Amino acid sequence: MKKRTLINDVASHLQVSIATVSLVLNGKAKQSRISDAVAQRVLAYVEEVGYRPNQLAKSLRTGKTHVIGLVVEDISNPFFATVAWLIEKHAFERGYRIIYCSTDNDPTKTKELIAMFQERHVDGFAIVPSEGIEKEVGAILREHTPTVLFDRHLPGLPTNYVVVDGAQGTYAATEHLLEQGYRRIAFVTTDSAQTQMEDRLRGYTQALQEQNLPAQVKRVAVTKETEKVIAAIHDFIRDEAECDAIIFATNYLTIYGLEAIAQLGLRIPTDLALISYDDHDLFRLYTPGITAIAQPVESIAQNVIDILLEELQNPVDPTVAPSQQVLLPTKLIVRKSSIRQPEQPTM
Amino acid sequence: MKKRTLINDVASHLQVSIATVSLVLNGKAKQSRISDAVAQRVLAYVEEVGYRPNQLAKSLRTGKTHVIGLVVEDISNPFFATVAWLIEKHAFERGYRIIYCSTDNDPTKTKELIAMFQERHVDGFAIVPSEGIEKEVGAILREHTPTVLFDRHLPGLPTNYVVVDGAQGTYAATEHLLEQGYRRIAFVTTDSAQTQMEDRLRGYTQALQEQNLPAQVKRVAVTKETEKVIAAIHDFIRDEAECDAIIFATNYLTIYGLEAIAQLGLRIPTDLALISYDDHDLFRLYTPGITAIAQPVESIAQNVIDILLEELQNPVDPTVAPSQQVLLPTKLIVRKSSIRQPEQPTM
DNA sequence: ATGAAAGCGCTAACAT
DNA sequence: ATGTTAGCGCTTTCAT
Numbered sequence: 146m147k148k149r150t151l152i153n154d155v156a157s158h159l160q161v162s163i164a165t166v167s168l169v170l171n172g173k174a175k176q177s178r179i180s181d182a183v184a185q186r187v188l189a190y191v192e193e194v195g196y197r198p199n200q201l202a203k204s205l206r207t208g209k210t211h212v213i214g215l216v217v218e219d220i221s222n223p224f225f226a227t228v229a230w231l232i233e234k235h236a237f238e239r240g241y242r243i244i245y246c247s248t249d250n251d252p253t254k255t256k257e258l259i260a261m262f263q264e265r266h267v268d269g270f271a272i273v274p275s276e277g278i279e280k281e282v283g284a285i286l287r288e289h290t291p292t293v294l295f296d297r298h299l300p301g302l303p304t305n306y307v308v309v310d311g312a313q314g315t316y317a318a319t320e321h322l323l324e325q326g327y328r329r330i331a332f333v334t335t336d337s338a339q340t341q342m343e344d345r346l347r348g349y350t351q352a353l354q355e356q357n358l359p360a361q362v363k364r365v366a367v368t369k370e371t372e373k374v375i376a377a378i379h380d381f382i383r384d385e386a387e388c389d390a391i392i393f394a395t396n397y398l399t400i401y402g403l404e405a406i407a408q409l410g411l412r413i414p415t416d417l418a419l420i421s422y423d424d425h426d427l428f429r430l431y432t433p434g435i436t437a438i439a440q441p442v443e444s445i446a447q448n449v450i451d452i453l454l455e456e457l458q459n460p461v462d463p464t465v466a467p468s469q470q471v472l473l474p475t476k477l478i479v480r481k482s483s484i485r486q487p488e489q490p491t492m
Numbered sequence: 493m494k495k496r497t498l499i500n501d502v503a504s505h506l507q508v509s510i511a512t513v514s515l516v517l518n519g520k521a522k523q524s525r526i527s528d529a530v531a532q533r534v535l536a537y538v539e540e541v542g543y544r545p546n547q548l549a550k551s552l553r554t555g556k557t558h559v560i561g562l563v564v565e566d567i568s569n570p571f572f573a574t575v576a577w578l579i580e581k582h583a584f585e586r587g588y589r590i591i592y593c594s595t596d597n598d599p600t601k602t603k604e605l606i607a608m609f610q611e612r613h614v615d616g617f618a619i620v621p622s623e624g625i626e627k628e629v630g631a632i633l634r635e636h637t638p639t640v641l642f643d644r645h646l647p648g649l650p651t652n653y654v655v656v657d658g659a660q661g662t663y664a665a666t667e668h669l670l671e672q673g674y675r676r677i678a679f680v681t682t683d684s685a686q687t688q689m690e691d692r693l694r695g696y697t698q699a700l701q702e703q704n705l706p707a708q709v710k711r712v713a714v715t716k717e718t719e720k721v722i723a724a725i726h727d728f729i730r731d732e733a734e735c736d737a738i739i740f741a742t743n744y745l746t747i748y749g750l751e752a753i754a755q756l757g758l759r760i761p762t763d764l765a766l767i768s769y770d771d772h773d774l775f776r777l778y779t780p781g782i783t784a785i786a787q788p789v790e791s792i793a794q795n796v797i798d799i800l801l802e803e804l805q806n807p808v809d810p811t812v813a814p815s816q817q818v819l820l821p822t823k824l825i826v827r828k829s830s831i832r833q834p835e836q837p838t839m
Numbered sequence: 840a841t842g843a844a845a846g847c848g849c850t851a852a853c854a855t
Numbered sequence: 856a857t858g859t860t861a862g863c864g865c866t867t868t869c870a871t
Contacts, residue, residue, distance in 0.1 A: 165856090180856065206850050244591050265547060265589075553867090
């Protein structure tokens with residue numbers, strides 16, 4: 146009933162050896178000088194009965210699974226969802242499968258996931274590293290498993306990585322606000338020291354410094370409790386911030402910020418201008434539209450998979466080969482939330 | 493360098509046979525009457541060197557992978573993302589891993605994914621079935637692979653499934669609108685004949701019928717081209733609909749609808765009241781808040797995994813065992829979009 | 840109580 | 856040109 150066809154069945158039916166079947170199936174017929182006639186018969190019969198080699202056995206034998214482990218921060222965040230989907234698409238076209246998991250930025254969970262992927266014998270890794278996992282990533286590298294970090298990287302480690310020039314992004318956004326006449330620009334970010342967050346902060350402070358304007362930075366602790374994050378932003382805007390514009394360092398901070406601003410009854414951009422680092426469907430849809438620093442998702446995915454597959458297909462001595470590091474530009478998408486309105490009477 | 497510890501290394505170091513090590517590791521020490529002393533030494537040494545059995549070899553030998561294939565429509569839709577995450581969490585706690593993929597409602601892709609999961613020898617399936625895959629699902633069942641469908645089901649097949657009572661949901665939503673005084677209520681749904689969509693439509697028509705009010709149903713073709721869907725809804729509202737309220741049959745239809753309504757410059761709920769089947773973060777955040785028929789995601793996930801693990805752990809003769817079918821209630825979350833406003837002068 | 844050995848299904852070096 | 860066969864690392868029966 147559950148009898149799957151085995152390579153043995155194919156071979157014995159065709160009166161050839163299993164080696165012949167295996168070689169034909171793996172495209173090594175020519176180099177093993179198997180006659181075209183036999184090769185054709187094998188292919189035809191395999192097609193006919195729908196024989197599929199057992200991947201488990203194949204992997205055990207070859208040591209290759211053709212699976213890439215994709216470790217992202219949060220697969221339900223549209224940014225990661227999109228990049229993951231694109232990576233999956235490109236990988237699929239080139240014969241690789243993806244298995245993915247979310248770390249929720251939790252180092253312990255990240256370590257478990259990496260261990261789990263190693264147990265599953267993934268051929269390579271694409272990782273959005275949470276903080277404090279240098280040791281685990283280092284261990285992967287030492288095993289020579291091809292690996293690419295993206296979105297952020299681990300400064301101490303000589304790894305491949307693909308990141309976005311966040312500093313340039315926030316610099317441009319700050320300049321845009323300055324051009325619009327905003328002078329008191331605040332920056333709301335997370336309490337994490339991840340490289341990409343520091344980059345984003347740096348672009349902002351630099352742009353202000355060049356104009357001798359003061360920076361106002363709020364670091365919000367990101368927890369699972371949405372309400373607390375919203376409250377923190379709410380209180381910052383109400384009590385601390387003396388500002389006419391805010392740049393949020395991630396799309397979800399912006400979303401929380403929108404909620405806080407709605408609670409405070411402030412109008413965008415009349416009372417407060419807004420720019421989000423990282424775009425989101427919602428920002429297009431929101432009234433007014435929210436200006437965003439968009440990341441090149443397609444390009445990120447393409448670079449990650451290219452580097453990974455190159456290493457997978459041409460294993461080089463990693464003690465010699467330099468790692469590849471890619472820095473991609475952002476694009477400012479200007480919507481109404483950052484455009485200064487003509488003076489309106491306060492009602 | 494890449495030398496992983498093998499069961500052989502453990503056995504020879506301890507001067508026992510690999511069988512002993514294997515038995516101890518699989519908790520069969522007692523029943524094989526292995527002395528506690530030996531068992532302890534094995535455990536201690538395994539811990540010390542961090543030996544992890546090769547899952548590939550183990551799976552090849554046992555025929556079990558402890559992996560469940562999760563096939564959803566679109567993992568970036570918050571509904572599916574949440575359910576997938578919950579299923580993953582519960583499965584993990586019980587020793588199972590999840591691999592997931594999105595079908596985009598494409599039957600061809602769905603078939604490929606199912607085939608791929610079978611190649612990976614998943615122990616069980618949780619599937620959100622797209623239309624026209626009765627044959628494939630039938631084949632899975634015939635192989636006795638434990639399977640649960642959810643969100644919708646395939647009417648012809650005697651499978652386990654976990655679905656939501658959409659008819660009750662839209663019925664309650666329609667009643668709510670009627671109570672608010674809306675009389676011309678339209679229903680925007682997709683062009684698909686999937687069971688859950690038909691259920692949702694049924695609740696709406698029934699509620700109207702009971703009041704002898706006419707139904708206005710618009711079936712929109714869902715394509716990847718967002719703009720077209722928005723345009724279709726836009727044109728419906730502008731040209732066809734003679735309505736003062738709309739129920740959208742999915743959360744993404746609502747989002748497209750919001751965009752169309754914004755383009756038309758209509759005010760919610762003054763010009764048009766709105767209810768969405770399936771909730772979304774955005775609906776909480778939007779001004780005004782969008783009333784939604786919320787699905788019990790936690791309960792869906794719990795039921796799916798419970799049924800699946802039960803079958804996985806107590807294999808029963810499927811020709812005898814009846815399949816399990818679960819129907820869960822929805823909950824109407826009333827926000828401003830469906831609350832009638834006091835009469836306002838048209839400016 | 841413990842060990843030897845037969846596979847799980849496949850690949851690929853080596854024979855013929 | 857094609858067949859034989861030794862593993863990949865593990866589980867489990869059977870013999871001791």
